[in-house]
Amino acid sequence: MxxxxxxxxxxxxxxxxxxxxxxxxxxxxxxxxxxxxxxxxxxxxxxxxxxxxxxxxxxxxxxxxxxxxxxxxxxxxxxxxxxxxxxxxxxxxxxxxxxxxxxxxxxxxxxxxxxxxxxxQKYAEAADKLYMGYQLNTKDTMYLYYAASNSVNAKDYKTALDYYQQLKDLGFTGIETQYTAVNKATGEEEQMASKEQRDLFVKSGEYMNPQERSSESKRAEIAKNVALIYIQQGDNEKAVSAMEDAKKENPNDAGLMQIEADMYYRMGDMKKYREIMEEIVAQNPNDAVLYYNLGVSSAEMGEKDRAMEYYNKAIELDPNMNNARINMAYVILSREAPIVEEMNSLGMSKEDTKKYNALAKERQGLYREALPHLQKVLEINPNNIEAARTIMNIYYQIEEPKKAEEMKAKIAEMEAARANQN
Structure with missing residues (x-):
């Protein structure tokens, strides 16, 4: 049985x-x-x-x-x-x-x-899926890199730091070979998915001038994100340490130096920020943006004359840099506040009246000094409504009502055009 x-x-x-x-x-x-x-x-x-x-x-x-x-x-x-x-x-x-x-x-x-x-904008979900993709094929470290980036966007800094540390341990650079060719029909260079695809398109006769180049390293960006995470967490010491670690391989890398300067800017250490920026400027003396940024930091530190020098240099290198012109006008106009304060403190005596009139003339001088910068802004960009409003107010202050009314009419036209676009 x-x-x-x-x-x-x-x-x-x-x-x-x-x-x-x-x-x-x-x-x-x-x-x-x-x-x-x-x-x-x-x-x-x-x-x-x-x-x-x-x-x-x-x-x-x-x-x-x-x-x-x-x-x-x-x-x-x-x-x-x-x-x-x-x-x-x-x-x-x-x-x-x-x-x-x-x-x-x-x-x-x-x-x-x-x-x-x-x-x-479901960054946490995107990060989870990309990390899962990385775990399926650990040779594709770009998945891990994008998982870290999405974790940053999701403000999941703990996970982002973990992924960045994994990338660091792997020696990740993110440098890839890019395969490009020029589209004969458009004249534009296009990036291909692979060398084989690029060569096939060139062989078809529709593309020409095949090129191979390496993409930029992503280590600087990773260092920046790690430092910013530590700043966000209030740990400036670790932020500085992360940046120093990133600079060991390439201490003179301009990209890393810019990120380091930005880090100190966010930490409020304007002196250190300017020190690094001046090093970068020495390496890139013809970069208008660098001078502009130095102007901004100098203005924030209250060094108005130095800020004006930097803004002037930026405009000299790039005459169309309207932001520098606007900032120059505002630096000039910022000198108005102490003048007004002193005017308001004066009495009615003959001596005070004389002093008041002198200060009023000085105040008008500031308006006239700022005016050409704003007019140039409007010349380069006729739709800059903020510059137009400031110009209108200046005309009223320097007692040129006809020009002020003309500018007021232009502002109305700008506002109507903006409303129609919306």
């Missing part, structure tokens, strides 16, 4: 295994036809007894479970993506030769979903 019973059990196991195999084959055919919901149904029917199946059948099961969950790769639910990733990983562990293709499908679906999350 015992022997007969054992035989019966073995027969049952064989029948169960045969049924599982049948359902998995049905799932395979459904996947090939793109009938992913149907495939899920067959997978669910086989799942209850899969643990008792042989290794080869289990590998098949997990492979097609992954494909059924990923589907077309579009709009996949987060839970399904996670389950698909685990299924493909299991198929790989069990030695299925096609598991790598499944992992690629899951990875592509993860990236597609992450891009959609990022565009919808």
């Amino acid at each position: 015992k022997n007969r019973f054992l035989t019966a059990v073995l027969m049952m196991l064989t029948v169960v295994a045969f049924a599982q195999k049948k359902e998995i084959r049905r799932a395979e055919k459904a996947v090939e036809k793109g009938e992913f919901q149907e495939a899920r149904k067959y997978i669910q029917q086989a799942e209850a007894e899969i643990a008792g199946a042989d290794k080869e059948l289990q590998a098949e099961f997990y492979l097609y479970k992954g494909y059924a969950l990923v589907g077309t790769g579009q709009n996949v639910a987060p839970a399904d993506l996670t389950a698909a990733v685990e299924a493909f990983k299991k198929a790989k562990e069990l030695g299925h030769e096609n598991a790598a293709d499944g992992i690629t499908a899951a990875s592509n679906a993860l990236v597609t979903a992450a891009i959609a999350d990022q565009n919808a």
Whole structure:
């Protein structure tokens, strides 16, 4: 009796295994036809007894479970993506030769979903999916880099620091070879996905001038983000340490020096900021933006004459730099406040009246000094309504009402045009 019973059990196991195999084959055919919901149904029917199946059948099961969950790769639910990733990983562990293709499908679906999350400003969700994509293929460190960036945007600084530390430990630079060619029809250079694609397009005759170049290192950006995270957390000491660490490899890198200067600016250490900026200017004496930034920091430190020098230099290098002209006007006009304060403190005596008139003349001198800078701004950009309003007010102050009214009419036209655009 015992022997007969054992035989019966073995027969049952064989029948169960045969049924599982049948359902998995049905799932395979459904996947090939793109009938992913149907495939899920067959997978669910086989799942209850899969643990008792042989290794080869289990590998098949997990492979097609992954494909059924990923589907077309579009709009996949987060839970399904996670389950698909685990299924493909299991198929790989069990030695299925096609598991790598499944992992690629899951990875592509993860990236597609992450891009959609990022565009919808769901940065935490995007970061999770990109990190999952990195775990699927740890050779693709760009996924880890983008996961860190999205964590920063999500203000999940703890996770961002963890990912950045992993990148640092891996020696990540983010430098990639870029393959480009010029589109003959448009005359514009375009970047291709691969060397093979670029060469194919050139061979077609529609593209010319194939080029290969390396992208810039992302280490400076990572150093900046790490330092900014520490500043956000109120840990300036770690921010400085992170920046010093980043500079060890390339102490004279202008990009890193700019980021270091920005770091001190955010920390409120304007003296250190200007010191570094002046080093950068020495390396790049023809960069108008650098002089402009130095003007801003000098103005914030109350060094108005120095700020004017920097703004003048910026305009000399870039005559169309309106921001520098506007800032120059405001530096000039900022000298008005102490004059007005002193005027208001005077009494009615003859001496006070004489002093008041002298101060009033000095005040008007400031208006006249600032006016040409603002007029030039309006000449370069006729739609700068803020500059126009300041000019109008200056005309009223220097007692030129006709010009003030003319400017008032121009402002009305600008406001009407802006309203029509909206």
